Amino acid sequence: MSTTTATAPGPAPLTPDICVIGAGAAGLSLATAAAAFGVPVVLVEHGRMGGSHLNAGSISARALGAAGARALAVREAGRFGISAGGPQVNDVQVNYLQVHDHVQRVIAAIAPNDSAERLGALGVPVIRSEARFISRSTVMAGNQAIKARRFVIATGSRPSAPPLPGLDAVPFLTSESVFSLTRRPERLLVLGAGSTGVELAQAMARLGSTVSIVETGGLLRHADPEAALILRRALLRDGITLHEQARVLRAETVKGGVRLVLAGPDGGTDHKLDGTHLLVATGRAPNIEALDLELGGIASDAGGVIVDKGLRTGNRRVFAIGDCASGAGGGLHSTHAAHDQAGHVLRSALFRLPVRTHATAIPHVTYCHPELASVGLSEAEARKRSAAITILRWPYAENDRAQAEHETDGFVKLVADRRGRVLGVSIVGAGASELIAPWCMAVRKGLTVQDMAALALPYPTFSEASKRAAMSFYAPLAAKPGIRWLIGILRRFG
Numbered sequence: 180m181s182t183t184t185a186t187a188p189g190p191a192p193l194t195p196d197i198c199v200i201g202a203g204a205a206g207l208s209l210a211t212a213a214a215a216f217g218v219p220v221v222l223v224e225h226g227r228m229g230g231s232h233l234n235a236g237s238i239s240a241r242a243l244g245a246a247g248a249r250a251l252a253v254r255e256a257g258r259f260g261i262s263a264g265g266p267q268v269n270d271v272q273v274n275y276l277q278v279h280d281h282v283q284r285v286i287a288a289i290a291p292n293d294s295a296e297r298l299g300a301l302g303v304p305v306i307r308s309e310a311r312f313i314s315r316s317t318v319m320a321g322n323q324a325i326k327a328r329r330f331v332i333a334t335g336s337r338p339s340a341p342p343l344p345g346l347d348a349v350p351f352l353t354s355e356s357v358f359s360l361t362r363r364p365e366r367l368l369v370l371g372a373g374s375t376g377v378e379l380a381q382a383m384a385r386l387g388s389t390v391s392i393v394e395t396g397g398l399l400r401h402a403d404p405e406a407a408l409i410l411r412r413a414l415l416r417d418g419i420t421l422h423e424q425a426r427v428l429r430a431e432t433v434k435g436g437v438r439l440v441l442a443g444p445d446g447g448t449d450h451k452l453d454g455t456h457l458l459v460a461t462g463r464a465p466n467i468e469a470l471d472l473e474l475g476g477i478a479s480d481a482g483g484v485i486v487d488k489g490l491r492t493g494n495r496r497v498f499a500i501g502d503c504a505s506g507a508g509g510g511l512h513s514t515h516a517a518h519d520q521a522g523h524v525l526r527s528a529l530f531r532l533p534v535r536t537h538a539t540a541i542p543h544v545t546y547c548h549p550e551l552a553s554v555g556l557s558e559a560e561a562r563k564r565s566a567a568i569t570i571l572r573w574p575y576a577e578n579d580r581a582q583a584e585h586e587t588d589g590f591v592k593l594v595a596d597r598r599g600r601v602l603g604v605s606i607v608g609a610g611a612s613e614l615i616a617p618w619c620m621a622v623r624k625g626l627t628v629q630d631m632a633a634l635a636l637p638y639p640t641f642s643e644a645s646k647r648a649a650m651s652f653y654a655p656l657a658a659k660p661g662i663r664w665l666i667g668i669l670r671r672f673g
């Protein structure tokens with residue numbers, strides 16, 4: 180809780196309909212949409228506008244990944260009969276300072292959309308201060324009291340470090356600070372093989388760093404295991420060293436960098452991994468400490484502000500969305516989930532409609548090469564619910580466009596119920612993040628694989644792999660004697 184100090188009386192309290200705390204993906208989405216409906220909104224932000232998605236998240240990671248992909252494309256151009264350097268990492272010249280500048284230019288190009296000036300022009304005043312509750316109905320932002328009809332907490336999250344002995348004494352990078360590097364890390368140790376760790380590791384490897392990933396569990400442990408296997412092969416091809424199921428004993432500073440000490444197999448000699456840089460990508464913690472939640476009558480746990488399925492906190496006038504939300508309606512850490520939740524809360528706040536979030540219809544994407552994308556239930560989750568499920572697959576190697584582009588690693592995998600209703604989809608391969616879009620609709624709307632199989636899709640596209648996976652639902656049907664008999668009978672009528 181903050182300590183109370185005597186201050187001069189502040190301005191008269193603001194009384195907007197909605198006060199949004201945090202100008203990241205979630206808060207901006209809600210504030211701009213509310214303003215579009217003419218609803219009085221106030222936005223409070225104590226740091227940079229745009230939050231982590233703009234300043235140190237999706238955008239920066241995509242821009243860095245795009246640079247890595249270009250470096251690889253140059254190296255692999257020989258497969259297309261185009262000569263540019265050679266196939267080795269060092270055959271391509273990477274000017275890392277210019278890579279850094281490219282990432283910053285991308286951020287700068289997008290920043291005006293998230294700026295206080297734009298919000299002001301839309302009629303949303305932005306208060307540049309830290310927000311904290313002083314009662315169930317009042318938030319203080321600096322010396323400005325805000326008494327809103329509804330509050331929306333959208334304070335996001337920040338990188339967190341594991342309790343690893345020695346880590347607090349060594350310099351390390353996080354998913355926020357890594358984008359500020361102006362020189363390429365020569366030997367990069369990445370602790371954590373979730374989406375963030377893997378994406379950044381691959382981008383850096385393609386830009387010429389020697390990269391080792393250290394993970395206490397398995398690579399992308401929440402992904403479809405078959406898809407993770409394909410990605411594992413790709414990372415090894417990128418020259419990345421993988422240490423999975425590792426027991427990390429401690430971190431140490433050594434001359435020229437940092438060392439991770441891993442327990443040797445079966446109690447054998449410890450394994451020492453030295454790097455010039457260490458990137459810790461082991462998870463995130465919610466930004467809730469400064470909010471004085473208890474004064475607002477709002478409960479929290481280690482995951483953040485506890486919300487119900489309707490994204491409401493224990494205080495009925497307060498919602499929480501985005502990375503800072505935990506509990507039944509929270510725990511979804513992505514920009515698109517934040518946007519989705521903002522839409523739900525707006526409908527509830529403006530029209531008093533009940534909120535029905537569809538967490539299973541929110542896709543998950545890992546932006547590696549090949550990309551991994553999924554929506555709905557995984558095969559394992561679906562099997563836990565029912566034995567009567569159908570798994571349908573189509574490999575990228577059987578897709579003409581994939582052959583033309585030398586992108587034959589991957590597959591589309593569908594999980595359907597007995598009648599063909601789509602329960603879940605996992606795609607690994609080029610463009611998976613785009614291919615997942617129609618399947619998000621299928622899962623959300625309860626469509627069937629037959630619906631997808633009936634679509635006429637352009638040829639030759641990667642999307643056809645989705646259609647072919649769906650069409651394979653009919654393969655057992657085509658072999659059924661009854662169906663063949665019917666076809667034979669109908670043939671007799673000319």
Ligand SMILES: Cc1cc2nc3c(=O)[nH]c(=O)nc-3n(C[C@H](O)[C@H](O)[C@H](O)COP(=O)(O)OP(=O)(O)OC[C@H]3O[C@@H](n4cnc5c(N)ncnc54)[C@H](O)[C@@H]3O)c2cc1C
Pocket residue numbers: 200201202203204205206223224225226227228229230231232233235236237238240241308309310311333334335336354375466469470500501502503511512513514515516517546
């Ligand atoms: C490296 C990386 C790559 C990622 N890539 C993707 C991706 O490709 N696709 C995707 O969908 N997601 C991605 N994510 C996740 C995505 O960035 C986050 O889920 C999303 O930005 C969360 O938005 P938010 O609005 O909840 O929080 P944030 O963007 O963190 O915004 C919260 C804001 O609240 C402010 N704030 C905090 N406390 C207070 C306070 N007390 N008073 C006032 N203001 C406060 C903060 O300063 C911040 O601006 C990535 C994340 C990382 C780290």
